[in-house]
Amino acid sequence: MPNDHDLVIIGGSLAGYQAALAATELGAKVALVEPQAHYEINYHHVLRGVGKITNYSRLGANIGLDYSQLAAKSHLSDHWQETILYARSVAANLIEQHSLANLAAHGVDIILGSGEFQTSPQLGFKVNQRLLQGRIYLLACGSRPAIPDIDGLEKTGYLTLENIWPYLSQKHPPGNLVILGGVPQSLEIAQTLAYFGYKITLICDQTHLSKYLEPEISQLLIAQLEADGVTVLNDIEVTQVRQIGDKKWLQAGDKAMETEEIIIATGQQPNVSSLNLSTVGVKYNSRRIFVNEHLQTTNQRIYACGDIIGGYSLTNIANYEAYTAIHNALFLPQTKINYQCLPWVISTQPMAAKVGLTAAQANQRYDKSRIFICKQYYKSLTTAQMHNEITGICKLVVLESGEILGCSIFGAEAGELINIIALAMSKQVKVNDLVNLAPAYPGFGEILSQTAREWHKQKLHQNHLLQELIQSFLHFRRDWNW
Numbered sequence: 001m002p003n004d005h006d007l008v009i010i011g012g013s014l015a016g017y018q019a020a021l022a023a024t025e026l027g028a029k030v031a032l033v034e035p036q037a038h039y040e041i042n043y044h045h046v047l048r049g050v051g052k053i054t055n056y057s058r059l060g061a062n063i064g065l066d067y068s069q070l071a072a073k074s075h076l077s078d079h080w081q082e083t084i085l086y087a088r089s090v091a092a093n094l095i096e097q098h099s100l101a102n103l104a105a106h107g108v109d110i111i112l113g114s115g116e117f118q119t120s121p122q123l124g125f126k127v128n129q130r131l132l133q134g135r136i137y138l139l140a141c142g143s144r145p146a147i148p149d150i151d152g153l154e155k156t157g158y159l160t161l162e163n164i165w166p167y168l169s170q171k172h173p174p175g176n177l178v179i180l181g182g183v184p185q186s187l188e189i190a191q192t193l194a195y196f197g198y199k200i201t202l203i204c205d206q207t208h209l210s211k212y213l214e215p216e217i218s219q220l221l222i223a224q225l226e227a228d229g230v231t232v233l234n235d236i237e238v239t240q241v242r243q244i245g246d247k248k249w250l251q252a253g254d255k256a257m258e259t260e261e262i263i264i265a266t267g268q269q270p271n272v273s274s275l276n277l278s279t280v281g282v283k284y285n286s287r288r289i290f291v292n293e294h295l296q297t298t299n300q301r302i303y304a305c306g307d308i309i310g311g312y313s314l315t316n317i318a319n320y321e322a323y324t325a326i327h328n329a330l331f332l333p334q335t336k337i338n339y340q341c342l343p344w345v346i347s348t349q350p351m352a353a354k355v356g357l358t359a360a361q362a363n364q365r366y367d368k369s370r371i372f373i374c375k376q377y378y379k380s381l382t383t384a385q386m387h388n389e390i391t392g393i394c395k396l397v398v399l400e401s402g403e404i405l406g407c408s409i410f411g412a413e414a415g416e417l418i419n420i421i422a423l424a425m426s427k428q429v430k431v432n433d434l435v436n437l438a439p440a441y442p443g444f445g446e447i448l449s450q451t452a453r454e455w456h457k458q459k460l461h462q463n464h465l466l467q468e469l470i471q472s473f474l475h476f477r478r479d480w481n482w
């Protein structure tokens with residue numbers, strides 16, 4: 001029996017949206033199933049922009065400008081409601097830009113609702129009494145918070161990163177919050193709320209905030225969060241939670257603490273329960289759906305992308321996976337997923353950004369003697385001094401051949417700079433080419449060429465023969481005026 005659609009996409013987030021648009025533009029017949037009319041926008045990026053303003057007025061006051069009144073007046077908690085309203089208006093614009101109506105206008109068959117797979121009479125996805133029959137299916141249904149098994153937590157109640165905004169938008173939100181878990185979004189939200197005068201305690205059960213960060217960047221990030229007013233308790237596990245009166249009480253290591261609300265941010269779990277996946281032979285566990293390197297699930301006609309396949313819970317990664325899946329689904333499943341050159345950021349202020357391997361990961365994969373670690377600090381940059389953005393570091397992990405294995409940056413513009421390295425890595429540009437980059441001056445791009453130059457220095461330092469050769473050559477030219 002012929003299929004009605006080339007592709008049926010289940011889930012209409014940004015990744016599902018982009019996949020539907022890309023496939024339609026290629027001429028495919030696409031249906032998209034999504035239970036909600038609007039996709040969710042998180043406010044914290046917009047709020048952080050406003051939060052920065054007080055930081056600037058504080059800086060003005062620090063250097064003796066008559067900003068003291070402004071700094072005092074602009075205590076942001078006084079303007080919380082207005083700022084939330086502003087964030088909502090930005091969100092509304094973004095929602096309109098990525099609306100399902102927009103997709104429908106491009107010819108995508110939009111079905112509002114949630115459904116399930118069935119195998120009889122043939123493979124299909126049943127939603128609102130309608131059976132969608134696609135040649136290929138793409139699962140992009142995302143994930144939801146995974147709640148840790150902590151004594152008393154279910155009874156006491158909690159919020160998650162997904163449902164905090166309606167709660168925090170109330171007229172008198174609580175001023176004292178505990179965030180449990182060090183995922184990128186929890187760090188960003190902790191810092192943003194601290195800008196607005198919230199008393200935030202961030203608890204993470206590991207020594208470093210994340211296993212993906214270079215240890216020195218993790219330390220700088222913790223120091224920055226603390227400087228912004230977040231209390232960071234790392235290497236501590238929360239074991240018990242209780243409600244006492246109108247307060248919540250937590251046992252974290254040997255510390256007992258009281259808070260008004262607990263926000264859980266300890267990882268995600270895939271949205272799989274309602275899809276009837278076992279009937280169609282799609283295997284999964286509590287963390288993810290299993291996919292091969294072409295993003296096919298254990299049923300070859302069903303692909304998956306984004307948070308539902310676990311791994312990196314980030315929008316840019318979900319979008320990359322969506323494009324790869326579309327390509328494989330519509331044509332031949334030949335393109336392999338490769339995360340090596342994909343950048344990711346933690347959008348704190350300043351940002352932490354990374355692509356490729358950390359030094360520790362490189363040391364596990366290669367002989368240590370073949371690896372060069374090049375570091376440079378932001379304080380060495382003219383532009384960093386000019387803009388008072390001197391907190392920061394850039395770290396490059398390079399193979400002896402000059403191949404760039406990875407880069408981690410913490411500092412101003414890190415989220416943009418990392419894209420240059422990601423492109424360099426994907427095009428196999430060597431570290432030498434970064435030395436010759438000649439970035440605009442003054443500018444933060446200088447940190448890349450300065451860090452790359454460290455590779456030259458280290459190479460030369462190691463090679464005594466070359467050092468002597470260069471010395472003799474220069475000596476010869478001086479003496480012979482040649």
Ligand SMILES: Cc1cc2nc3c(=O)[nH]c(=O)nc-3n(C[C@H](O)[C@H](O)[C@H](O)COP(=O)(O)OP(=O)(O)OC[C@H]3O[C@@H](n4cnc5c(N)ncnc54)[C@H](O)[C@@H]3O)c2cc1C
Binds near residue numbers: 114307
């Ligand atoms: C608070 C928060 C802040 C974040 N901030 C950032 C950030 O700043 N930068 C960044 O890169 N990443 C961020 N992320 C992560 C990012 O949102 C996800 O990695 C990304 O959205 C994953 O895309 P996805 O398509 O897999 O899933 P989702 O975006 O979760 O979308 C899944 C979609 O599927 C739909 N759906 C669910 N169940 C079904 C079903 N049964 N049938 C049909 N449809 C279904 C949902 O309604 C939803 O529209 C943030 C996440 C959170 C929770």
Ligand SMILES: NC(=O)c1ccc[n+]([C@@H]2O[C@H](COP(=O)([O-])OP(=O)(O)OC[C@H]3O[C@@H](n4cnc5c(N)ncnc54)[C@H](O)[C@@H]3O)[C@@H](O)[C@H]2O)c1
Binds near residue numbers: 148310
């Ligand atoms: N963390 C990052 O910097 C980062 C970067 C890129 C991608 N990701 C992706 O984000 C997702 C989650 O990342 P992860 O592997 O770091 O998180 P995870 O799921 O292993 O744990 C989430 C966080 O909560 C903390 N935590 C868990 N239980 C706790 C408890 N009882 N008390 C206190 N803290 C507790 C963990 O230490 C960790 O910081 C993964 O899909 C990962 O691939 C994370």
